[in-house]
Amino acid sequence: MTLTPTPMSAICLLAPTTTLALISNHWILAWIGLELSMMITLLLLQKPKTARSNEASVKYFISQVIASTMILAAATINATRTGTWDITQMTDKFSVTLTILSLAFKMGAAPMHFWLPEVLQGSTMTAIFIITTWRKIAPTALIFMIWKNGHFATLSAVGILSTLVGALGAINQPQMRKMIAFSSINNTGWTLVMMGVDNALALMNMMVYINLISIILYIMGKLKTKTLKEWISLYLKAQTLGIVAALAAVATSGLPPTSGWVPKMMATDRLISEHHMTVLATVLTLISLITLLFYIRMSYISAMTSGPSTSNTPIKWRTQMHIMQLLPVLTSSIITTILLLPTIAAY
Known part of the structure; x- marks a missing residue:
């Protein structure tokens, strides 16, 4: 057995x-x-x-x-x-x-x-x-x-390479699971770089990512979405979840003023002002523009597009509304926000 x-x-x-x-x-x-x-x-x-x-x-x-x-x-x-x-x-x-x-x-x-x-x-x-x-x-x-200060070069090298691989790997990736994998690689790179700046920033980045990726994975599992093509029908299946998925994707990309932008902004500021690593901060910022591309594509597809249909095609979210679907999303968001307050206040 x-x-x-x-x-x-x-x-x-x-x-x-x-x-x-x-x-x-x-x-x-x-x-x-x-x-x-x-x-x-x-x-x-x-x-x-x-x-x-x-x-x-x-x-x-x-x-x-x-x-x-x-x-x-x-x-x-x-x-x-x-x-x-x-x-x-x-x-x-x-x-x-x-x-x-x-x-x-x-x-x-x-x-x-x-x-x-x-x-x-x-x-x-x-x-x-x-x-x-x-x-x-x-x-x-x-x-x-x-890790010690002398090993920041190792952390930054692995971190930059991870952010670059994660950004380039997700472009034109039709499989949602592989897109999540490259998103995870990209976020791991940011976390490693943040360790060399401040452990609290790295912890904050991990907590924000866990919150946002749990929302996306919950929606993917609920609607059995496997490819980006199937993501197009998200609006017809559940309008509210489509909007939530779009917001989660935008936040994960680090677009201001979302929660995913806060740790990246703080890390970039520390790299320039305290560690005088302007080149490293610039490279990470430019790589973030690449990640922004496929996250914006996800949010656009989930909230602003729908597949081809006739005028009498039933819209599922009008006939089958499940209010409890958003409970895990709201719960995780509230808990993570509360845990982040001391870190934000300390900064």
Whole structure:
């Protein structure tokens, strides 16, 4: 009998494993937490059990095993040279660089991003949400704990490459799942760059992205949307959700004055005023213009277009109104906004 956990049970199992990786000071315990979380995600990828999900599971397993091996190797090298397995005492430069790259590999950052679009293409919406949001929390926290000022070059290099790959990969991409994958890669790049500026900014960027991408994934799952062509019929199926999807896409793009623009604006300001990295800030801003292109296309298609139809075609949102559809959207928005208030006030 194959064990395939429900989404709620998977989240309940992921919570303690992620917490183990977050609170551990020893590399072995953190590594165990990452591996247990990976195994639970593998079980989630197996539901429903199809050829496509099996392929996604194998690709996810191989990529995560390679990244885990790199983490264990880096921790062992550091322990050999420094005599400690303490995460906060990782001082060997080669070990820190290798660990950052391996954790970026686990998150799907470029140039180790090759597995993410293919895995998400064969996954359910629940699995996509877990991989693009929850599974990034522990690696991000570990990078918080080990990176030093001397390694900002590594973070910025991986970050710029991720934002560029995410922006270029999503252009002319007809598959919604792959578009979400490249969107995740782009956001991961911004998060890595923000770590070198301020950890609070990186945390804020992650929270905003989790809120916005959960709205888009919820609508995609509710209306069973797979391609951008099917996104055209969103207005006919649910007018309110079409407008919400358009707003979420615009906010994710970072267009002012939406919530997605706030952390990017703050990071750009810090890069120029405090770190005197005008070139880096300019490059990130120009790349953001590319991402703006496909996000605006998503919002335009979802709220301002409709497929070909006759005058007597029934409009579904008039005959089947489900008021409770927006409850998860409103709840996540309210919770995230409340959590962001201290960070915004501190700035």
